[in-house]
Amino acid sequence: MSRNMGDFKDHLYALIFCGGGGTRLWPFSREKRPKQFLKVKGGKTLIRQAYARVASFIPNERIFVVTVPDYTDEAAEMLSEIPRDQVLVEPARRNTAMAAGLGAVAIAKKDPVATVVNIWSDHLITGQAEYQKAILAGARVAWEGDNLVTTGIKPRYPHTGLGYVKKEKVHDIIDGVSVYKVEKFTEKPKLPEAKKMITSESYLWHQGTLIWRVDNFMRALSTHSTDTYNRLQEISENFGKPGGRAKILKAYLHAPDMSIDVALAEKAQNFYIVEAKFEWDDLGDFSVLWEISDKDKEGNSVLTGEGGEWLGIDTLESMVISEGKRMVATLGLTDMIVVATDDAVLVAPKSMAQKVKKIVEELKERKKTEFL
Numbered sequence: 001m002s003r004n005m006g007d008f009k010d011h012l013y014a015l016i017f018c019g020g021g022g023t024r025l026w027p028f029s030r031e032k033r034p035k036q037f038l039k040v041k042g043g044k045t046l047i048r049q050a051y052a053r054v055a056s057f058i059p060n061e062r063i064f065v066v067t068v069p070d071y072t073d074e075a076a077e078m079l080s081e082i083p084r085d086q087v088l089v090e091p092a093r094r095n096t097a098m099a100a101g102l103g104a105v106a107i108a109k110k111d112p113v114a115t116v117v118n119i120w121s122d123h124l125i126t127g128q129a130e131y132q133k134a135i136l137a138g139a140r141v142a143w144e145g146d147n148l149v150t151t152g153i154k155p156r157y158p159h160t161g162l163g164y165v166k167k168e169k170v171h172d173i174i175d176g177v178s179v180y181k182v183e184k185f186t187e188k189p190k191l192p193e194a195k196k197m198i199t200s201e202s203y204l205w206h207q208g209t210l211i212w213r214v215d216n217f218m219r220a221l222s223t224h225s226t227d228t229y230n231r232l233q234e235i236s237e238n239f240g241k242p243g244g245r246a247k248i249l250k251a252y253l254h255a256p257d258m259s260i261d262v263a264l265a266e267k268a269q270n271f272y273i274v275e276a277k278f279e280w281d282d283l284g285d286f287s288v289l290w291e292i293s294d295k296d297k298e299g300n301s302v303l304t305g306e307g308g309e310w311l312g313i314d315t316l317e318s319m320v321i322s323e324g325k326r327m328v329a330t331l332g333l334t335d336m337i338v339v340a341t342d343d344a345v346l347v348a349p350k351s352m353a354q355k356v357k358k359i360v361e362e363l364k365e366r367k368k369t370e371f372l
Contacts, residue, residue, distance in 0.1 A: 007143070008115055008139055008140055008142075008143035008144075009057075009136075009139075011111055011113055011114050011115055011143070012057075012058055012062065012114075012115050012117065012139055013058065013062045013063070013064065013107050013111070013114045013115065013116045013117065014054040014058045014062065014063045014064065014116070014117045014119060015064045015065075015066060015100070015103035015104075015107065015116050015117070015118045015119070016047070016050055016051065016054075016063070016064070016065045016066070016079075016119055016120075016121050017066055017096065017099055017100075017118065017119065017120050017121055018036055018047055018065055018066065018067040018071055018075045018121045019066065019067050019068045019071065019090065019093065019099060020034055020035075020036065020120075020121075020122055021034050022034045022035035022036075022122060022283075023356070023357040023360040023361075024284055024285040024286070024353065024354065024356045024357045025283070025285065025286060025289070025356070026344075026346065026356055026357070026359060026360050026372075027339055027341045027343075027344035027345075027346055027371070028286075028321050028323075028339050028341065030372060031070070031372045032070065034071070034122070035122045035283060036050075036121040036122040037071075037074060037078070040124065040283060040289065040293075041124060041292065041293065042124075045078060046121060046122050046123070046124065046283070047075065047078055047079065047121040047122075048078055048079070049124070049125070050119055050120070050121045050122075050123070050125075051063070051078075051079050051081075051082075053119075053125060053128060053131055053132075054117065054119060054135075055081070056128065056132065057132055057135075057136070058117070060081050060082055060083070061083065061086075062114075063082050063086065064082075064086045064087075064088060064103055064106060064107060065079060065082060065086065065087045065088065066088045066089075066090065066099045066100075066102055066103045067087065067088070067089060067090070068089065068090050068093060069089055069091075072087060072089050075087060086106075088102055088103060088106055090102060090252065091245075091248060091249045091252045091253075092249070092252045092253055093257075094252060094255045094256070094257050094258075095257050095258050095259050096259045096260045097221075097225060097228050097256070097258045097259060097260050097262070097263035097264070098228060098231070098232070098252065098255050098256075098258075100118055100210070100217070100260055101217075101218075101221065101228060101231075101232040101235075102232075102235065103116065103118070104116060104214045104217050104218060104232070105232055105235055105236045105239055106239065107214055108214040108215075108218075108236070109236075109239060109240070111214075112214065112215065113213060113214070113215060114213065114214050115139050115142050115143050115211065115212070115213050115214075116211070116212060116213075116214060116217070117135055117138075117139060117209060117210075117211050118209065118210040118211070118212075119209055120208065120209075120282075122282075122283060123207075123280060123281070123282050123283065124280070124281045124282075124283055124292060125278055125279065125280050126278065126279045127277065127278035127279050128278075130276065130277040130278040131276070131278040133175050133176065133177050133277075134151055134177055134209075134274050134276035134277070134278065135151075135209065135211070136174075136175070137172075137174035137175060137177040137179060137274050138150075138151060138179070138209070138211040138272075138274040139211050140174055141171070141172060141174070141179050141211075141272055141274075142211045142212050142213055142216070143213060146216050146219070146270055147212075147216065147270055147271075147272050148210070148211075148212045148216065148217070148220060148264065148268055148270055148271045148272070149179075149210070149211040149212065149271070149272045149273070149274060150165070150182070150206065150207075150208055150209065150210050150211070150265070150271060150272075150273050150274070151207045151208065151209040151211075151273065151274045151276045152165050152167070152204030152205060152206055152207055152273045152274065152275055152276065153204060153205045153207045153275075153276055153278075153280050154204060154205070154275070155197065155198040155203065155204065155205050156198075157198065158191060158194035158195045158197070158198050159194065159205065160188060160189060160190065160191050160194050160354075161188060161284050161285060161288075161354050162188065162205050162206065162282065162284070163185060163186065163187045163188065163205070163206035163208070163261070164185070164186045164189060164194070164197050164203045164204065164205060164206060165182055165184075165185055165186075165203065165204050165205075165206045165273050166182070166183040166184045166185075166186070166202050166203055167180035167181070167182060167183060167202055167203070167204060167273055167275070168180055168181040168182070168183045169181060171272055177274060177275070177276070177277075178274075178275045179272055179273070179274050179275075180272065180273050180275065181271075181272055182271040182272060182273050183202075185206065185261065185265050185266055185271075187261060204273060204275060205280075207276060207280050207282075209276075210260060218232070220264055220268050220270070221263065221264065223268075224263060224264055224267040224268055225256070225258065225263040225264065225267075227255065227256045228255060228256055228258060228263055231251045231252070231254060231255040231256075232251075232255075234247065234248075234250075234251040235248050235251050235252070238251075284354075285353035285354050285356060286319050286337045286339075286348075286350065286353045286356065287319075287337075287350045287351075287353040287354075288353075289301070289319060290318075290319040290337075290350065293319075298312070298315065298316050298317070299316055299317040299318075300312060300315055300316065300317065300318050300319075300320060301318075301319050301320070302320045302321075302322075303320070303321045303322075304321075304322045304323075305322065305323035305324060306325075307324060307325030307326075308322035308323050308324060308325070308326060308328070308340075309322060309326070309327045309328070310322050310327070310328050310329070310330070311327060311328070311329040311330075312329070312330045312331075312333075313329075313330070313331045313332070314331060314332045314333075315330045315331070315332070315333045315334075315336075316333070316334045316335070317334055317335045317350075318330065318333050318334065318335060318336040318337070318338065318350070319336070319337045319338070319339075319350065320338045320339075321338070321339040321340065321341075322340050323340065323341045323342060324340075324341065324342045326340060328340045335349060335350045335351065336348070336349055336350060337349070337350055337352075337353060337356075343370075343371060344371055346359070360372065
């Protein structure tokens with residue numbers, strides 16, 4: 001098929017991932033109220049912000065959402081502009097490889113050569129003009145060859161909770177945006193390694209907006225994650241057919257629980273990375289939330305719900321969240337996290353922010369599901 005620069009925008013789709021639980025932001029983010037449905041900054045929910053970013057250059061008939069049963073109604077309500085049949089529901093949680101695959105299957109039914117922009121509903125991004133330039137540059141690279149594309153950001157500090165990408169030589173410069181061949185991915189390095197990475201000009205934070213043509217994506221899965229590919233083929237054969245739901249459920253239940261990083265990024269040799277200039281935070285834990293939030297003169301970031309109040313004395317550089325009609329008072333705290341909701345309270349040092357998910361794991365182990 002002949003392709004030219006004018007074609008790719010006519011085949012450009014977006015797939016918004018809306019299935020994550022945000023366990024590192026417990027108890028602010030819960031299974032029934034994950035972070036993508038929260039108003040963290042900017043007055044709109046994170047999922048609404050994600051939609052608005054792509055809706056400015058991709059029409060609603062080409063925007064899809066992939067979610068799970070518990071979040072279907074809320075996602076559809078918050079994104080009411082999107083046709084309901086484009087809100088895809090995973091019958092079982094099987095991580096991001098299958099979520100991306102389900103989206104690719106559905107979109108390929110409409111457009112077999114669609115280029116899909118896979119975006120996360122729980123990231124905080126500012127700089128719309130730079131965002132659009134980066135996405136369109138990546139989409140063009142994905143459209144023009146057998147290329148898988150992701151996005152990266154120049155590191156600001158040695159973050160140990162993020163992935164890093166080592167870039168090779170420049171592949172192309174599109175509208176002022178540099179695109180590089182990927183040399184390797186490194187997931188959540190230790191602090192000494194992260195410090196070395198940020199002093200090098202060769203590494204980017206892996207922001208992770210993934211862009212590919214659906215045919216190239218499926219071909220890559222057939223090579224690098226055969227089980228995932230086979231299950232998706234079964235789903236494609238039964239998608240939209242009478243009686244197909246039971247067969248799709250069976251395929252899902254037999255699919256591997258695997259992230260996109262494991263399925264493709266760590267294996268495929270045809271990955272490229274766009275060096276994006278927009279501002280980004282993945283809100284992966286409370287230390288990141290503290291970093292991006294407004295602060296008082298003592299360096300405290302305070303979020304209060306309706307009726308919530310905070311009184312702080314000799315409290316410095318801390319993250320305080322008070323929900324419900326209650327007073328939260330802190331005395332003599334430095335670099336702490338304090339979160340009070342209607343039914344749970346978290347107190348922890350900011351340095352332990354990445355380990356908050358262990359509390360969620362322990363609650364599951366103890367079958368305290370009412371607190372999840």
